[in-house]
Amino acid sequence: xxxxxxxxxxxxxVQKLGVRFDDHGDELTGTLPYHEDLxxxxxxxxxxxxxxxxxxxxxxxxxxxxxTDLVAxxxxxxxxxxxxxxGKPLDVYARGTITRQGSRVANVRxxxxxxxxxxxxxxxxxxxxxxxxxxxxxxxxx
Amino acid sequence: xxxxxQARLDSLAPFLVxxxxxxxxxxxxxxxxxxxxxxxxxxxxxxxxxxxxxxxxHGGVVTALLDHACGLAAFAGLGGDKASATLDLRLDYMxxxxxxHDVLAEAECVRVSGLLAFVSAIAxxxxxxxxxxxxxxxxxxxxxxxxAAKKARANLAAGTSPISxxxx
Numbered sequence: 001x002x003x004x005x006x007x008x009x010x011x012x013x014v015q016k017l018g019v020r021f022d023d024h025g026d027e028l029t030g031t032l033p034y035h036e037d038l039x040x041x042x043x044x045x046x047x048x049x050x051x052x053x054x055x056x057x058x059x060x061x062x063x064x065x066x067x068t069d070l071v072a073x074x075x076x077x078x079x080x081x082x083x084x085x086x087g088k089p090l091d092v093y094a095r096g097t098i099t100r101q102g103s104r105v106a107n108v109r110x111x112x113x114x115x116x117x118x119x120x121x122x123x124x125x126x127x128x129x130x131x132x133x134x135x136x137x138x139x140x141x142x
Numbered sequence: 143x144x145x146x147x148q149a150r151l152d153s154l155a156p157f158l159v160x161x162x163x164x165x166x167x168x169x170x171x172x173x174x175x176x177x178x179x180x181x182x183x184x185x186x187x188x189x190x191x192x193x194x195x196x197x198x199x200h201g202g203v204v205t206a207l208l209d210h211a212c213g214l215a216a217f218a219g220l221g222g223d224k225a226s227a228t229l230d231l232r233l234d235y236m237x238x239x240x241x242x243h244d245v246l247a248e249a250e251c252v253r254v255s256g257l258l259a260f261v262s263a264i265a266x267x268x269x270x271x272x273x274x275x276x277x278x279x280x281x282x283x284x285x286x287x288x289x290a291a292k293k294a295r296a297n298l299a300a301g302t303s304p305i306s307x308x309x310x
Contacts, residue, residue, distance in 0.1 A: 012191045013200035016167075021260050037167035040210075041225070043290035048164035049213070049228045050206025080232040086286055098265055112183055 004065045018056050028066050032092040033080040047087030052112055056094055056124040060108040063096030069133040079126030087121045090114045103135050104139060147177045150222045160216055165210050180214035186246045197241040204245060204265050208277040211247035216259035216281035219251025224289030229280040239274045243267035257283040
């Protein structure tokens with residue numbers, strides 16, 4: 001399952017953030033390791049909302065790549081992020097759930113947490129454009 | 143009144159992006175800040191690419207840029223003396239940014255109501271009439287933010303940098 005994520009993980013920006021994924025059975029968990037460069041406001045201190053948002057988008061893409069053989073990286077169409085708690089200067093974890101997957105568009109929800117899975121720091125839901133392998137309709141649009 | 147406000151924002155401008163380690167790490171630069179508006183630039187850089195095949199900037203860079211620009215517009219809209227937290231951020235990615243082009247985010251605080259600020263923004267790579275993405279966000283003044291703003295004012299008054307050491 002992790003091999004399918006190679007293209008996603010090879011992106012310079014993803015490497016810069018240091019994002020990694022662990023799969024346990026059919027569950028994929030993303031980790032954004034804490035680094036000082038992720039801090040948005042050093043006075044609170046709180047992680048940058050943009051870093052958490054970007055990590056959740058990467059996790060959504062990973063969930064889609066893990067679930068289906070895609071010929072290209074999923075492209076976000078729109079995402080909506082709820083910030084629920086300030087991100088502490090600690091590692092962030094995230095897991096994505098595909099709520100609907102068609103042949104071109106998928107809906108994904110992601111939850112990100114730090115100390116407790118039950119106390120998420122942020123939640124994302126978004127639509128992603130996908131190109132599943134062998135889907136002729138998606139490859140040759142009219 | 144508005145001149146005072148502009149003077150305050152001008153004096154704070156050097157800290158609004160450089161005071162944020164994440165914004166600094168991504169190379170963001172403040173282009174303009176007024177009592178209702180903030181403009182911020184993300185550079186086209188090798189380490190910010192999202193797809194090695196197309197060499198397009200990662201969507202996450204645009205997310206972070208819009209989040210920060212919206213936060214600055216909210217900060218200005220709320221009077222330039224209160225720190226606020228993002229409640230939600232909704233983004234529409236309308237097209238990929240052109241490889242090789244910087245991305246500019248233009249954010250406008252459209253309404254302030256008590257402790258809340260509502261912001262609307264676009265990101266483009268040269269032509270504002272052909273945006274890459276647009277965002278709508280809501281911000282709120284929080285206790286943690288207020289404490290941080292107080293600390294920043296004290297540091298500024300004492301002549302020390304408002305950027306404290308980050309202690310995990």
